[in-house]
Structure formats: structure tokens, C-alpha cells
Amino acid sequence: xxxxxxxxxxxxxxxxxxxxxxxxxxxxxxxxxxxxxxxxxxxxxxxxxxxxxxxxxxxxxxxxxxxxxxxxxxxxxxxxxxxxxxxxxxxxxxxxxxxxxxxxxxxxxxxxxxxxxxxxxxxxxxxxxxxxxxxxxxxxxxxxxxxxxxxxxxxxxxxxxxxxxxxxxxxxxxxxxxxxxxxxxxxxxxxxxxxxxxxxxxxxxxxxxxxxxxxxxxxxxxxxxxxxxxxxxxxxxxxxxxxxxxxxxxxxxxxxxxxxxxxxxxxxxxxxxxxxxxxxxxxxxxxxxxxxxxxxxxxxxxxxxxxxxxxxxxxxxxxxxxxxxxxxx
Numbered sequence: 001x002x003x004x005x006x007x008x009x010x011x012x013x014x015x016x017x018x019x020x021x022x023x024x025x026x027x028x029x030x031x032x033x034x035x036x037x038x039x040x041x042x043x044x045x046x047x048x049x050x051x052x053x054x055x056x057x058x059x060x061x062x063x064x065x066x067x068x069x070x071x072x073x074x075x076x077x078x079x080x081x082x083x084x085x086x087x088x089x090x091x092x093x094x095x096x097x098x099x100x101x102x103x104x105x106x107x108x109x110x111x112x113x114x115x116x117x118x119x120x121x122x123x124x125x126x127x128x129x130x131x132x133x134x135x136x137x138x139x140x141x142x143x144x145x146x147x148x149x150x151x152x153x154x155x156x157x158x159x160x161x162x163x164x165x166x167x168x169x170x171x172x173x174x175x176x177x178x179x180x181x182x183x184x185x186x187x188x189x190x191x192x193x194x195x196x197x198x199x200x201x202x203x204x205x206x207x208x209x210x211x212x213x214x215x216x217x218x219x220x221x222x223x224x225x226x227x228x229x230x231x232x233x234x235x236x237x238x239x240x241x242x243x244x245x246x247x248x249x250x251x252x253x254x255x256x257x258x259x260x261x262x263x264x265x266x267x268x269x270x271x272x273x274x275x276x277x278x279x280x281x282x283x284x285x286x287x288x289x290x291x292x293x294x295x296x297x298x299x300x301x302x303x304x305x306x307x308x309x310x311x312x313x314x315x316x317x318x319x320x321x322x323x324x325x326x327x328x329x
Contacts, residue, residue, distance in 0.1 A: 005019075005020065005028075006028070006029070006030050006031045007030070010033050013035065013119060013121075014119050014120070015040070015042070015118045015120075016115055017042050017115065018113065019113060019114055019115070019116065021112050021113055022046040025047050026046045027045045028044050030043065036067065036123040036136050037065075037136055038056040038057065038059075038061065038062060038067055039059070040054065040057065041054075041057065042118070043055075044116070046109070049106060049107050049109070050075075050105075050106040051103055051106070052073070052103070052106065053099050054073065055096055055098055055099040055100075055102065056096055058098075062097060063097075064128070065125045065128065066095050066096060067124070067125065068093050068096075068123070068124040068126075068133050069091060069093075069094055069096050069122070070090075070092045070093055070094075070121040070122040071091050072119045072121065073104065073117065073118045074086065074116070074117040074118075075114055076114060077110045077111075077113075077114045077115075079111070080110065080112070086106060088104050093122075093124065093133075123137065150224075151223075151224035154181065154223045154224050154225070155220070155223050155224060155225035157181075157223070158177065158220070158223045158225065164177055165203065166178065166182070166203050166204065166205065167205070168204075168205050168207060169206045169208070170207055170208070170210050170211060170212045170215035171208050171210060171212070172211055173212030175215060175216060175219060179193050186222075186245040188244070188245045189245060207241070210240075211237070213230075213234065214234040214237035214241075217230040217231060217234045217237075218238055231253075232257070235257055236254075236258075238254050239251060239254035242254060251277075255282055258270055264295060264298060264299060267286050267295065268286075268299070268302060268303065270282060270286050271283060271287070271314070275313075275314045287318070291321045291325050
């Protein structure tokens, strides 16, 4: 079988797979081809009848936002008299996740080579925020482009200091910002600027418990200018700020990230952080690392110092975990 035997030719909405004659009891799957946001496959199986399948490639996008497809699919036999064509009645708004979601069983066995022709009439997706499905070729792309442009504009407002009207004073530096943006993202900032507090009068907010770099990362997140390295370097400071200024999305992002790389160097600090900021999943993971995996014994002096300064309630929880583990042996 040649390299081109599994290749599907495409235009933005049309896919054609040219197949040489199939032996009895044959299964063949195409190479992946891109239509819309997804990679797709066609597959044929020949036994007593011919079965044709269309399905998206397994991916995180397919799991989270599977395509809702409308299409017309045909099988064309160019070598048969009058170029015999079999046309499926058509699919409208069917969600496709795996290879069993669309199977076309054809009783007619076509001799010689044939073409599978798929014309995608529409592909819809449910927005990640929920709601009704929308076409990726219509309002979805416009909205996506509009959102990206808005985020870029906000980021430029912060980076270039365009018409700033309030100053954020960090521990070792100051950054110009915008009341409206801060108030829209944080109910705490909104309250500051809506009442006769010193921040409203002085046009400044003191965040003296954050370094300039951490404060910049905090504002970048608020303005939609997310920087991965910046975020990873200041996760604990960002978590504290998220709690203080009631940014639940930032708090959850920090929480999920802190769960990913617990080790002997950071477990005690993260355990204390989880306790202070009410993060039960992070606390449970740290406890499991220390107790279930027996890492307390490896911390030595660091654990002794931790016990001298940690919250008494947290210390009691640690010893309860240790006692429960001992009883389990």
C-alpha cells in the first residue's frame, strides 16, 4: 500500500479519501486531516457490508469541547456505470467523540476503487463558559478574535502606562494602573474606590507585602497578560494576593499549580500555606507526602523548626495523621 493510500485531501470544509479496491474482511484507517479545530479520521471496514466511520482524533480539546457536526457524506464509485454515488441522508448537529458515534453501514459492495466525500456544513462548539453551541465558522471565531484583541489592549494599557489613574505601591517599587480594571476584577478594589477610603482620596494602593516583581505578576494576571515563568516564580505571593483581593480564578490557578510539584524542599511551606488559605486538597497532599510516604523522618531539623513556629491547630492535625498511620500498621 502506497504512502498516499491513507492520505485525505482537504479544502477548508471538504474532505476526500480515494481508496483503491478493498479485499474482503479489510479495515483501513486514514491519516489524520484537519477540518475546523480538530484533527479527523475516516475509516472503512469491508466484510459482508461496507462500513464508513468519521470521528475526531482523541485529544484534550475533543474531551473538553467535542465537535457538534453537520455534514453530508457520499461514496462515489467512478469506475462503475454512470459514476454510481451513494449519499447518506445527512447528519445534523450530532456530537462526535469517538469512532462509534457515526457509523454508516452500506449494503452495496462497490467493486474497484471509490471515493469517500465529506462536506462539512457546520461545526459547532459549546463555549467553555457554558451556554448554547455556536458555530466555529461564525460568531465563535469573531468572539474569540474580539476577546484576544481586548486582552492585548489591556496588556498594553498596563505595560505602556496608558492613562493610568492610580498607583500601586509595592514593597520596592510602584506601578501605574487603572481603577476601572482593578474594580472590574476584584470586589475588594471596587469597594476601596467606591467608598471614602484613603485609596480613593490619595489615588494609591499600598501592597507592601508584595515585591515589585510579584506585584507586576499580579497585575499582569488581572490584565490578562499571563506569563508562565512569572506566574511560577511568584505562586505563593500570588495566592496570598488572590485571597486578599478575592480573585477566585487566580487562587484556583495557584492552588492547582502548587499541587503539581510538592517535594521535600517546599512541603512544609506549602502545608502552612494550605492551612492559612483554606486549601484542603493541598493540605491533604502535603500530609500524604509527609506521613503516608514517610518523608517526615527525612526532614530532620527543618521539621523541628517548623513545629516551633507552626499554628497549633495544624500541628495537632499532623500528629493525628501520624497516629492514624501508626494504627494502620
